[in-house]
Amino acid sequence: MKKVIMGNHALSYGAMLARVQVISAYPITPQTQVVELLSEMCASKVLDAQFIKVESEHSAMAALIGASLAGARTFTATSAQGLALMHELLHWASGARLPIVMGNINRAMAPGWSIWSDQNDSLSQRDTGWMQFYCANNQEVLDSVIQAFKVAERFYIPAMIILDAFSLSHTYEVVDIPDQALVDTYLPPFQPAFRLTPDDPHAFGGLTSPDHYFELRYKLQKAMEKVPEAVEETGREYEKLFGRYLGTVDGYCLDDADIILVTSGTAGSTARVAVDNLRKKGKAIGNLRIRLFRPFPFKIVRQLLRRAKKVAVVDRNISYGHHGIFYQEIKSALYGFSSIPVFGFIAGLGGRDITPETFEEIVDYTLSHETVDSEIIWIGVKK
Amino acid sequence: MKEKRRKAQKIIFNSEKEMPIAPMSLGSMTFNLTGAWRNIRPVIDLDNCLQCGICWKFCPDTAILIENEYPVIDYDYCKGCGLCAEECPAKCITMEEEIR
Amino acid sequence: MKKPRTMKLSLPLEEYMNPGHLACQGCGATLAMRYVLKALGQRTVLCIPACCWSVIDGPFPYSSLDVPVFHCAFETAAASASGVKAGLEMAGDKETTVVAWAGDGGTFDIGLQALSGAAERNDNIIYVCYDNEAYMNTGIQRSSATPYGAWTTTTPVKHFKDQPKKDIVAIMAAHRIPYIATASVAYPEDLFKKMKKAKDIKGTRFFHIFAPCPSGWKSRPEDTIKLARLAVQTCYFPLYEIEWGEKYILNIKPREKKPIVDYLRLQGRFNHLTEKEINLIQEEIDRNWHRLLRLCLQPEEKPTA
Numbered sequence: 001m002k003k004v005i006m007g008n009h010a011l012s013y014g015a016m017l018a019r020v021q022v023i024s025a026y027p028i029t030p031q032t033q034v035v036e037l038l039s040e041m042c043a044s045k046v047l048d049a050q051f052i053k054v055e056s057e058h059s060a061m062a063a064l065i066g067a068s069l070a071g072a073r074t075f076t077a078t079s080a081q082g083l084a085l086m087h088e089l090l091h092w093a094s095g096a097r098l099p100i101v102m103g104n105i106n107r108a109m110a111p112g113w114s115i116w117s118d119q120n121d122s123l124s125q126r127d128t129g130w131m132q133f134y135c136a137n138n139q140e141v142l143d144s145v146i147q148a149f150k151v152a153e154r155f156y157i158p159a160m161i162i163l164d165a166f167s168l169s170h171t172y173e174v175v176d177i178p179d180q181a182l183v184d185t186y187l188p189p190f191q192p193a194f195r196l197t198p199d200d201p202h203a204f205g206g207l208t209s210p211d212h213y214f215e216l217r218y219k220l221q222k223a224m225e226k227v228p229e230a231v232e233e234t235g236r237e238y239e240k241l242f243g244r245y246l247g248t249v250d251g252y253c254l255d256d257a258d259i260i261l262v263t264s265g266t267a268g269s270t271a272r273v274a275v276d277n278l279r280k281k282g283k284a285i286g287n288l289r290i291r292l293f294r295p296f297p298f299k300i301v302r303q304l305l306r307r308a309k310k311v312a313v314v315d316r317n318i319s320y321g322h323h324g325i326f327y328q329e330i331k332s333a334l335y336g337f338s339s340i341p342v343f344g345f346i347a348g349l350g351g352r353d354i355t356p357e358t359f360e361e362i363v364d365y366t367l368s369h370e371t372v373d374s375e376i377i378w379i380g381v382k383k
Numbered sequence: 384m385k386e387k388r389r390k391a392q393k394i395i396f397n398s399e400k401e402m403p404i405a406p407m408s409l410g411s412m413t414f415n416l417t418g419a420w421r422n423i424r425p426v427i428d429l430d431n432c433l434q435c436g437i438c439w440k441f442c443p444d445t446a447i448l449i450e451n452e453y454p455v456i457d458y459d460y461c462k463g464c465g466l467c468a469e470e471c472p473a474k475c476i477t478m479e480e481e482i483r
Numbered sequence: 484m485k486k487p488r489t490m491k492l493s494l495p496l497e498e499y500m501n502p503g504h505l506a507c508q509g510c511g512a513t514l515a516m517r518y519v520l521k522a523l524g525q526r527t528v529l530c531i532p533a534c535c536w537s538v539i540d541g542p543f544p545y546s547s548l549d550v551p552v553f554h555c556a557f558e559t560a561a562a563s564a565s566g567v568k569a570g571l572e573m574a575g576d577k578e579t580t581v582v583a584w585a586g587d588g589g590t591f592d593i594g595l596q597a598l599s600g601a602a603e604r605n606d607n608i609i610y611v612c613y614d615n616e617a618y619m620n621t622g623i624q625r626s627s628a629t630p631y632g633a634w635t636t637t638t639p640v641k642h643f644k645d646q647p648k649k650d651i652v653a654i655m656a657a658h659r660i661p662y663i664a665t666a667s668v669a670y671p672e673d674l675f676k677k678m679k680k681a682k683d684i685k686g687t688r689f690f691h692i693f694a695p696c697p698s699g700w701k702s703r704p705e706d707t708i709k710l711a712r713l714a715v716q717t718c719y720f721p722l723y724e725i726e727w728g729e730k731y732i733l734n735i736k737p738r739e740k741k742p743i744v745d746y747l748r749l750q751g752r753f754n755h756l757t758e759k760e761i762n763l764i765q766e767e768i769d770r771n772w773h774r775l776l777r778l779c780l781q782p783e784e785k786p787t788a
Binding site (some may be wrong): 021022024049050052053054055056058059060062063064065066067068069070071072074088089092195196197198200201202203204205206207208209212 | 525526527528530537538540541542543544545546548549550551552553554555556558559561562563564565566567568569570571572573574576579596597599600603604606
Binding site for chain 3 (some may be wrong): 391413416434440443444451452457459466
């Protein structure tokens with residue numbers, strides 16, 4: 001069934017189709033419609049779930065950790081300040097190996113108060129042990145929720161589905177809502193290997209000495225390393241049932257590209273308009289959109305970027321005192337495998353528009369430079 | 384009762400493969416014989432015991448068992464806090480120096 | 484030895500707390516756990532935030548309890564319990580009692596917001612605060628449950644705690660939850676009875692259990708019960724219940740109210756107090772006690788305007 005829905009509602013429909021059992025959330029702009037629709041679904045019994053309407057994001061994640069440990073499939077959504085407030089518990093969820101799935105609407109961090117998009121909120125949670133999926137359209141948002149549960153529950157790793165504020169969260173697009181019975185085939189009920197129950201009492205999360213802690217974290221990393229392949233595998237399985245492949249990255253005009261623009265989120269769609277325009281002018285440009293940011297899909301990124309003559313990474317985020325975060329990641333992935341120049345651009349912080357012209361400026365710069373002589377190339381700063 | 388307690392063993396993991404993926408308990412703390420903490424030991428004079436069970440009731444270490452209708456101290460675990468002696472209405476428990 | 488007669492124990496023999504745990508000698512919090520589990524039984528889940536009990540239970544991969552435990556983040560006891568309850572229900576278990584088991588720091592201070600949230604939603608959990616009146620697990624720092632006059636490592640003798648203890652029960656009563664009880668490790672039968680009663684009530688139930696801490700109070704381990712008893716007999720920690728935030732029921736009314744000095748003098752943390760300060764404490768206790776007695780008057784006994 002096709003419906004015209006906003007990105008936020010795509011998250012809600014994804015959660016509904018995944019038959020989540022416990023939801024716990026706190027409202028924050030621009031996430032509110034996610035939880036409003038889920039409240040409606042729970043109230044009208046379209047979705048058989050308990051919705052715990054907590055007093056903070058911190059409690060939202062705490063409640064889900066409890067519910068997940070008790071054996072339920074769990075979901076929440078938040079944004080920016082809310083995600084930051086959850087920070088302690090993001091570590092908790094992954095350390096306890098709980099397959100919680102959460103939508104995060106990328107919103108710039110205050111101050112000054114901003115409700116507009118950039119990625120510093122989710123990228124600040126890079127090292128918390130969560131999978132991170134960056135989405136480019138509403139269909140992908142919905143599909144990613146379902147896929148994320150499948151991967152999360154296989155490896156006991158929580159997952160974040162990330163979408164840009166407004167340019168996705170509040171943008172209406174045609175979305176195919178998959179058939180529930182088919183989704184049920186793809187995603188069977190959650191049957192955890194361990195859970196909190198008096199039938200088999202264990203104490204979870206107790207004091208862990210240096211004798212044991214190291215190995216537990218080693219196991220989390222080893223599980224993480226298996227994720228990229230599993231995303232591709234479950235993505236192919238998804239394609240068989242629903243006709244849409246969900247991979248770790250999404251390439252566009254890469255085969256003969258001299259310059260590859262590396263993007264994430266909705267900037268990817270804009271980049272493609274620029275790629276089309278530039279190709280009409282005879283410039284061999286391609287776009288690689290990173291969908292899975294954590295764990296980082298090293299293998300495929302190396303394989304695809306090595307063919308280009310230059311790489312231009314566009315970051316809607318910044319690691320202060322360093323440079324763009326995707327830029328760090330791409331350079332680190334290529335190190336030792338390729339010596340092509342990689343340029344790092346920062347654009348669109350705090351919701352400043354990223355337009356096809358932005359990308360054309362980026363391409364012009366990349367074409368006119370043979371070596372990297374600047375850690376950050378700022379695009380659009382009023383100087 | 385005593386036998387049930389002794390069952391617990393210390394758990395040794397020889398490799399990460401033997402460990403669960405999440406920190407979860409797999410055994411009981413009863414392997415931990417806290418009697419070693421004690422420097423005074425309670426001794427019950429059963430001749431004067433009223434069989435009231437107050438010593439059993441107030442033991443924070445569940446180290447007083449009831450056997451044949453009388454309290455018996457499980458010295459494997461008794462930490463020697465002295466609460467039993469203090470609360471005994473018949474004053475039939477004395478705290479004696481621990482000699483090891 | 485005399486001929487054995489049948490012992491009449493005032494509590495069930497069944498234990499859900501095993502020895503080998505890591506509590507200090509004479510720990511009140513440990514007794515509180517022992518009694519509460521006797522009342523609630525094995526089909527109980529505990530959510531334990533950072534507090535003494537997160538150590539007492541034992542490190543990974545052990546536990547000293549026969550019930551499942553979720554060691555949760557410091558400020559999340561109530562929210563965690565709400566989540567566990569919902570999760571268990573959705574996984575098909577509607578019977579298990581879910582208990583948030585927190586210390587005074589995790590309840591009066593850092594966990595208060597989550598506790599208020601759960602109580603406002605009237606989530607179907609039992610919240611137990613075992614109160615040893617300071618951050619004992621981190622080494623005796625003051626909390627908002629620390630009473631006036633007490634020494635702690637952050638309220639040194641030269642500037643002892645000069646604010647009264649926060650009235651957590653009044654805060655919880657203001658949430659109009661179905662059941663609140665204070666209890667003491669010196670009165671296990673009373674604690675047991677009230678916990679049994681709470682088990683059968685639906686909604687948020689709050690217990691404030693007085694649990695002396697010899698290490699933090701600088702008292703003798705063998706005085707734990709004596710101190711808890713004196714706290715009741717001096718009316719410093721009265722035992723009462725509140726139903727729906729309105730109906731107050733006094734459980735124990737001391738025949739003769741003992742002076743607070745009897746209680747204070749057994750604890751090193753109050754050694755420095757002068758007669759003047761002790762009098763101030765006595766006056767505050769008298770005020771609180773009279774307020775409680777007024778609240779416990781049945782509607783027909785209450786004076787009309």
